[in-house]
Amino acid sequence: xxxxxxxxxxxxxxxxxxxxxxxxxxxxxxxxxxxxxxxxxxxxxxxxxxxxxxxxxxxxxxxxxxxxxxxxxxxxxxxxxxxxxxxxxxxxxxxxxxxxxxxxxxxxxxxxxxxxxxxxxxxxxxxxxxxxxxxxxxxxxxxxxxxxxxxxxxxxxxxxxxxxxxxxxxxxxxxxxxxxxxxxxxxxxxxxxxxxxxxxxxxxxxxxxxxxxxxxxxxxxxxxxxxxxxxxxxxxxxxxxxxxxxxxxxxxxxxxxxxxxxxxxxxxxxxxxxxxxxxxxxxxxxxxxxxxxxxxxxxxxxxxxxxxxxxxxxxxxxxxxxxxxxxxxxxxxxxxxxxxxxxxxxxxxxxxxxxxxxxxxxxxxxxxxxxxxxxxxxxxxxxxxxxxxxxxxxxxxxxxxxxxxxxxxxxxxxxxxxxxxxxxxxxxx
Amino acid sequence: xxxxxxxxxxxxxxxxxxxxxxxxxxxxxxxxxxxxxxxxxxxxxxxxxxxxxxxxxxxxxxxxxxxxxxxxxxxxxxxxxxxxxxxxxxxxxxxxxxxxxxxxxxxxxxxxxxxxxxxxxxxxxxxxxxxxxxxxxxxxxxxxxxxxxxxxxxxxxxxxxxxxxxxxxxxxxxxxxxxxxxxxxxxxxxxxxxxxxxxxxxxxxxxxxxxxxxxxxxxxxxxxxxxxxxxxxxxxxxxxxxxxxxxxxxxxxxxxxxxxxxxxxxxxxxxxxxxxxxxxxxxxxxxxxxxxxxxxxxxxxxxxxxxxxxxxxxxxxxxxxxxxxxxxxxxxxxxxxxxxxxxxxxxxxxxxxxxxxxxxxxxxxxxxxxxxxxxxxxxxxxxxxxxxxxxxxxxxxxxxxxxxxxxxxxxxxxxxxxxxxxxxxxxxx
Numbered sequence: 001x002x003x004x005x006x007x008x009x010x011x012x013x014x015x016x017x018x019x020x021x022x023x024x025x026x027x028x029x030x031x032x033x034x035x036x037x038x039x040x041x042x043x044x045x046x047x048x049x050x051x052x053x054x055x056x057x058x059x060x061x062x063x064x065x066x067x068x069x070x071x072x073x074x075x076x077x078x079x080x081x082x083x084x085x086x087x088x089x090x091x092x093x094x095x096x097x098x099x100x101x102x103x104x105x106x107x108x109x110x111x112x113x114x115x116x117x118x119x120x121x122x123x124x125x126x127x128x129x130x131x132x133x134x135x136x137x138x139x140x141x142x143x144x145x146x147x148x149x150x151x152x153x154x155x156x157x158x159x160x161x162x163x164x165x166x167x168x169x170x171x172x173x174x175x176x177x178x179x180x181x182x183x184x185x186x187x188x189x190x191x192x193x194x195x196x197x198x199x200x201x202x203x204x205x206x207x208x209x210x211x212x213x214x215x216x217x218x219x220x221x222x223x224x225x226x227x228x229x230x231x232x233x234x235x236x237x238x239x240x241x242x243x244x245x246x247x248x249x250x251x252x253x254x255x256x257x258x259x260x261x262x263x264x265x266x267x268x269x270x271x272x273x274x275x276x277x278x279x280x281x282x283x284x285x286x287x288x289x290x291x292x293x294x295x296x297x298x299x300x301x302x303x304x305x306x307x308x309x310x311x312x313x314x315x316x317x318x319x320x321x322x323x324x325x326x327x328x329x330x331x332x333x334x335x336x337x338x339x340x341x342x343x344x345x346x347x348x349x350x351x352x353x354x355x356x357x358x359x360x361x362x363x364x365x366x367x368x369x370x371x372x373x374x375x376x377x378x379x380x381x382x383x384x385x386x387x388x389x390x391x392x393x394x395x396x397x398x399x400x401x402x403x404x405x406x407x408x409x410x411x412x413x414x415x416x417x418x419x420x421x422x423x424x425x426x427x428x429x
Numbered sequence: 430x431x432x433x434x435x436x437x438x439x440x441x442x443x444x445x446x447x448x449x450x451x452x453x454x455x456x457x458x459x460x461x462x463x464x465x466x467x468x469x470x471x472x473x474x475x476x477x478x479x480x481x482x483x484x485x486x487x488x489x490x491x492x493x494x495x496x497x498x499x500x501x502x503x504x505x506x507x508x509x510x511x512x513x514x515x516x517x518x519x520x521x522x523x524x525x526x527x528x529x530x531x532x533x534x535x536x537x538x539x540x541x542x543x544x545x546x547x548x549x550x551x552x553x554x555x556x557x558x559x560x561x562x563x564x565x566x567x568x569x570x571x572x573x574x575x576x577x578x579x580x581x582x583x584x585x586x587x588x589x590x591x592x593x594x595x596x597x598x599x600x601x602x603x604x605x606x607x608x609x610x611x612x613x614x615x616x617x618x619x620x621x622x623x624x625x626x627x628x629x630x631x632x633x634x635x636x637x638x639x640x641x642x643x644x645x646x647x648x649x650x651x652x653x654x655x656x657x658x659x660x661x662x663x664x665x666x667x668x669x670x671x672x673x674x675x676x677x678x679x680x681x682x683x684x685x686x687x688x689x690x691x692x693x694x695x696x697x698x699x700x701x702x703x704x705x706x707x708x709x710x711x712x713x714x715x716x717x718x719x720x721x722x723x724x725x726x727x728x729x730x731x732x733x734x735x736x737x738x739x740x741x742x743x744x745x746x747x748x749x750x751x752x753x754x755x756x757x758x759x760x761x762x763x764x765x766x767x768x769x770x771x772x773x774x775x776x777x778x779x780x781x782x783x784x785x786x787x788x789x790x791x792x793x794x795x796x797x798x799x800x801x802x803x804x805x806x807x808x809x810x811x812x813x814x815x816x817x818x819x820x821x822x823x824x825x826x827x828x829x830x831x832x833x834x835x836x837x838x839x840x841x842x843x844x845x846x847x848x849x850x851x852x853x854x855x856x857x858x
Binding site for chain 1: 586587592593595596597599600603604606607609610613618621622643645646648649652653655656659660661662663756757758759761762763765767768770771772774775
């Protein structure tokens with residue numbers, strides 16, 4: 001945060017007036033909107049933490065416009081952040097579109113100098129996290145997100161790519177260091193030390209925060225995960241795959257905002273989904289309208305999580321069996337029947353290792369949402385502070401055990417059982 | 430090998446006549462050589478596999494000139510190889526010089542376009558492998574190579590570097606794919622399948638080669654190592670750190686030829702040293718002049734190997750304790766006494782994991798030298814074919830067990846004991 005604000009020639013932040021003029025010069029966008037600029041409505045709606053976001057509507061249709069600012073929007077100019085994040089977002093979005101088709105928004109236009117992406121307006125899609133707080137079920141989601149993760153992770157890994165193409169991707173994303181550093185600091189470091197940006201439900205959880213900061217086992221475990229995040233270039237990650245990066249309806253899923261993309265450990269993306277489902281599950285007690293009203297939805301959350309992992313595992317394995325095109329585990333070594341059988345065993349073992357990484361990264365993501373800077377509205381919106389602190393204490397306790405005793409969580413079933421158990425074990429923070 | 434020969438404008442391979450004219454235009458080189466070009470002697474001595482190497486001597490001193498060819502010298506134009514390898518060698522050599530001072534040759538001049546490096550002439554240094562075949566003891570070597578490995582690996586890792594500097598190094602070396610692919614193919618793949626380039630002591634070892642190709646456990650183990658080589662960007666590796674890449678006298682050590690450099694798993698470099706010491710140890714029986722004549726030297730080889738690992742481990746740990754400047758294991762998390770003690774335990778555990786990687790990579794390097802394309806003269810120069818096959822069978826057997834049962838080799842002592850044991854167990858291939 002000590003760097004100065006980036007100046008880029010020709011770049012200027014848009015406002016609704018400049019944006020209308022800008023968009024009127026782009027044929028593809030005019031075609032989507034229809035009519036003439038005076039007929040368009042433009043609203044700045046950025047509710048994320050980093051960027052400007054505009055919704056533009058015309059007689060024929062709408063677009064969303066996302067533009068990077070040279071600083072963190074939430075904080076202001078005191079926290080500079082490079083405009084290049086739009087470049088990485090566009091690169092990742094393009095790759096995700098190639099691999100998953102309609103699971104990401106369509107890009108109408110990209111302007112590197114303006115750090116600006118014009119994309120499909122997602123309507124009536126809503127941010128998934130808000131839907132889950134309102135107990136909305138999404139029957140397609142497990143299938144969609146497991147496809148998204150399996151395809152983006154598999155096809156950008158050494159299992160699918162030759163080494164030269166993989167290294168080219170590593171080089172292409174290596175410059176996204178400022179965004180990676182946000183993750184390194186806010187997820188893997190700050191929650192475990194006294195840091196200005198940390199916040200938590202205080203004073204209720206003060207003793208938890210102190211104990212977590214003094215927990216040697218936990219700090220070693222999170223540091224091992226951080227080392228993996230820094231040095232394991234397994235596949236192209238979305239990098240911020242929480243339920244706030246998903247817009248959907250019960251019929252349709254879109255994954256958005258991959259500006260944190262880089263080549264990293266697969267378990268980080270899968271763990272983000274696991275963490276956000278567990279947090280939502282444990283937050284439901286804070287949103288219960290009447291006794292028992294959310295029992296069914298709470299089960300849906302956990303069962304959907306199970307389906308996500310199970311489907312992801314099966315799809316990833318199927319992709320591996322059907323597309324063994326990478327330089328890792330070269331198929332020419334395992335051609336005969338015994339070799340093929342041994343390779344299949346190894347595929348299962350590979351998924352077990354990926355699961356262990358997932359458990360660890362999920363735990364890190366849960367803890368940062370309670371003791372670090374950025375919190376989840378799943379928990380933040382619980383009005384009763386005592387109840388919120390209790391929900392958070394459960395999440396902290398579960399996450400701490402998942403990170404330190406990862407080997408005890410050898411399956412999604414053990415995680416589900418532990419999530420259920422911690423609700424029973426901790427009646428009050 | 431399907432690519433065509435690279436054409437680079439302005440590049441031309443040197444010969445002794447063109448080289449004299451070329452060097453006469455470089456003040457730094459003229460100063461070293463002294464006199465005038467007619468007084469210089471120039472000999473092409475390239476005994477490596479890839480490049481042109483010239484020794485140039487003048488009245489005042491000498492230089493070595495290394496120039497990349499756009500193909501593999503050993504094979505010819507049918508195997509193209511990019512000239513950029515000189516760029517990566519120069520970059521690695523510069524970094525190694527910064528980190529280890531006199532443990533690498535001094536660079537007098539680098540010409541990117543000509544893919545040419547003029548460096549210190551190492552005289553009377555000889556290639557270490559030749560010295561070890563002649564049973565020469567090198568009392569300084571364990572100290573020097575352990576320093577070289579500890580400093581180059583530690584200071585280019587996430588333990589010492591901030592993430593942005595580390596990622597910049599990853600990007601800088603990501604283009605060295607052609608050289609990495611040689612390793613990927615010749616070390617991790619070809620020896621375990623029928624491949625045109627494979628060769629071994631035949632027919633003596635035919636059944637060994639066939640069994641190694643059919644060994645499912647072994648092929649999975651080597652494929653896991655290959656995946657680590659492809660995806661773990663832990664530190665800047667020399668990439669080819671065998672005893673043929675070391676020139677030395679009993680008083681002085683120089684590590685040469687880092688053209689395979691890239692950001693990879695540390696155990697690959699350490700394993701290269703371990704493998705070459707084990708191969709030399711097991712080759713000594715083939716060079717015995719009279720009964721018992723090499724017993725002392727054989728012990729020196731194994732004891733030196735023990736000193737190398739032990740000193741490397743201690744030096745790496747000391748560097749970590751004294752320079753905790755990297756983003757991994759941030760020191761701010763472990764400031765108080767209990768945290769510091771827990772971090773010290775983790776440092777030991779880190780070295781244990783690095784040792785396990787080392788054992789695996791060493792095994793891969795041993796097997797490729799017996800069943801793959803490039804062999805070691807330690808074994809190749811054994812005149813008695815039966816004896817050579819027996820030495821090789823011992824090395825294969827030891828290496829196979831190290832790779833498949835790595836956990837059983839938890840210390841350098843267990844490796845030493847196994848090396849001694851395999852000499853007793855296998856009397857004849």
